[in-house]
Amino acid sequence: MADEKQSKPENTEARGLFKKVKEGVKPFQDKLNQDLEALKKPEKTQLWKSILRVKHDETPRSRSLGVLTNVFLHLHPARINRDAVRYNYTWGMGGITFYLFVVLTLTGVLLMFYYHPSKIVAFRDILYLEHDVPFGKLLRNMHRWGAHLMIITVWLHMMRVFLTGSYKKPREFNWSVGVILLVLTMLLSFTGYLLPDDQLGFWAVTVGTNMARASPMLGHEGPFGPQMGMTAYNDVRFALLGGSIVDSNALLRAYIWHCIGIPIITATFMIVHFWRVRKDGGISGPAPMMLEKEMKF
Amino acid sequence: MDWHQLWVIISTPDNVPIVGLVFLVPFYIWYGLRQGFANDRLIAQLEADPEMAKTHHRKTQPYKSGWAKELHVWPFLLRMEFLAALVVTVILMVWSITLNAPLEEPANPSLTMNPAKAPWYFLGLQEMLVYFDPWMAGVILPTLIVVGLMAIPYLDTNPLGCGYYTFKQRKYAILTFLFGFVGLWVAMVIIGTFIRGPGWMWFWPGQTWDHNRLIFETNRDLHELVGITGAWGQGIFGALTVGLYFAVAGWVVHKLFTLTEFNRKIYARMTLLQYLTLQMLLTTMMLLPAKILLRLVFRIKYVWVTPWFNI
Known part of the structure; x- marks a missing residue:
């Protein structure tokens, strides 16, 4: 009982403090609740609006703007031939x-x-x-x-x-x-x-670039190449390879x-x-x- | 039948795309032409019934009068694009996990690969080397292919068939394109990949690649058959032969091109420059099958021999 008596004033004091704190926190709590409420609709936030700039809803206007105001999507038109969307065309x-x-x-x-x-x-x-x-x-x-x-x-x-x-x-x-x-x-x-520098690539490129030395006028083995002064060291193949091999x-x-x-x-x-x-x-x-x-x- | 050899060729990592090509190209030709034939049936109906032609929406796609002609890109197109990207990513991932990119021994200029093959998409050009000298197969013809492809829109004066599949309205264009693309390009790639073995010799599928195989083939030049020996004579004879080829091929192309009433209308729309360019490109394209025929049937190597070049 004595304990009760002794603790009672303390209790009220504590209660008063608690109340004070609670009242003091209340505005923050309200703000927090507002923030949490706002999170349910992220599209209303400043961050969201600043990035996307258009409303995200199903109105034709928003759907069009969603494509037109996006740098990656703006290659597309806002609307397209309904039959072109199918795979078969x-x-x-x-x-x-x-x-x-x-x-x-x-x-x-x-x-x-x-x-x-x-x-x-x-x-x-x-x-x-x-x-x-x-x-x-x-x-x-x-x-x-x-x-x-x-x-x-x-x-x-x-x-x-x-x-x-x-x-x-x-x-x-x-x-x-x-x-x-x-x-x-x-x-x-x-x-x-x-680039892998293996046999496969080496010979494929050898075969491919060998055709260049037969270029007319520009290759040293092509028609009129020698007459144009082409050798293995100055023709078009040399330019491609940066060398004769x-x-x-x-x-x-x-x-x-x-x-x-x-x-x-x-x-x-x-x-x-x-x-x-x-x-x-x-x-x-x-x-x-x-x-x-x-x-x- | 050497199944092992066949498997080795088909399962070579870099040949796998061509195995895919063998199925993909016919599939998409069928897929496109099927829609073309469906459209052609509707065109025939519309031509027979002018009243229907006035009111019909003129597509084979489903249609109701209230429907909007256009859809929003977001979401209707973008979701398709997203799906396509996903599917391609999955295909590429599975392909990359299950099959390793080839890596052979380090490059060694003193150890020649036999057969030494170009990358598969250039095998059409390498296969042409059998029939033409490198300056033709490797330089002139590829240049003409690219120039010819770029010129197509400026040579095709047929206004029909713009923006829909059809066969009937563009028979000549479609058959020519498919002959060039499938017959002379894809087919040559497939031959170069699966048929050509050591020494670029012809090995049927399932035939063992014998590195010691010899083929005793005596190819002749056309002038040898006629018996002309002098260099001047050979040059003039060759020039005349090639001239004759272009005259005959040009005549055949002209006959084919003006075969139908409709095609004669298209021909009337062309300028002389357009028509001559088309003639030049088509007759040059037909040089390849002509040369293949000469080689395989008559074993002829060159028809025109000069000190500077041979054709």
Whole structure:
């Protein structure tokens, strides 16, 4: 009992303190509750709005702005032919090709960390990559098979564009840009072939570049080459290889073309290609069919 | 039948993409032409029934009158793109986990690989080396392929079939393209990959690659058959022969090109420059099958021999 009596004033004192603290904390608590409430709708926060800038709802306006105000998505129009969304018209081959280019760029940059374009260590770097670097083998495999896949998808993309007559007016120029991209894709793959510095790459590139010495006028074994003063040391093959045989200079040149030169050129042509897809009226179809009797002469 | 040899060729890592190509190219040709034939049936219906042509939406895709012509890219296209990226990533991952990229011995200039093959996508050019000298197979013809492809939109004056699959409205264009792409490019890649063995000799699938195999083949030049010996005579004879080829091939191409009533209309739309460029490209393209035929049937190597170049 005595304890009770003694503790009672203390208790009220403690209660008073508790109340005080509680009242003092209350505004913070309210703010916290407000913050927690706000977290349920993250799209209302300043952070969210500053990054995305548009409302995320299902109104046509927001859906359009969501695409148009995004730097990565703005290559797309806001709206698209409803039948073009299906797989059967485009086969998605152009987009897949671009996606593979991105994959190849990422894996390629990672591979560059482990590779020296020098005759002494290039082959050993590949061995190191395959046996010691974590996931190195997977990285190299993805780069190799991605490159092969990209060539196949480029070919199929070209076939699709031909079969749908998509190169016709007003898209003539973009078809020509596409042909250049086709050639660049194969050159990208070809220059990469030499880089492991193994027998396969060496002889493939030897066979490939030997054709250059038969160039008319510009190769020392081609028609009218000798008459133009071409020798093995000044013709077009020499320019490609940086020498008269496939050796360390050829390795360095292949490396620079593969990692810097051709990717920049390809990226430039891709910018033009995608820009023109939009400017020429978007994807070509599926368009309403035209009848023979509607042709104008 | 050497199954082991066949398996070695097919399972060589760098040949696996071509195994894929063997299935992918026919599949997508079928997939595209099937839609073309479906469209052609609808075109025939519309042509027979002008009333229907006035009101029809002119597609084989499903259609209801209330439907909007366009969809929002977000989400309808972007979700497809996301799915495609996922599928491609999975395919690439599985492929990369199950099959290792090839790595042979270190490069050794004194140890020639036999056969020494270019990367598979250039094997069409390497296969052409059998029939043409390197300056033709490796330089002139590839240049013409690229220039010819780039010129297609400016040479095809047929306004029909823009933006939809069709066969009937573009028979000549589609058959020519498929002949060039499948018959002269993909087929040559496949021959170069699976058929050509040591010494670039022809080995049927399942035939053992015999490194000691010899083929006693005496190829002749055309002028030897006729019996012309002088260099001047050979040069002039060859020039005449090649000229004759282009005249005959040009005539055949012209006959084919103006075979139907519709095609004559298309021909009338072309300028002289367009038509001559088309003639030049098509007759040059047909040089390859002509040369293959001459080699395989008559064992002829060159038709035109000069001190500077041979064709």
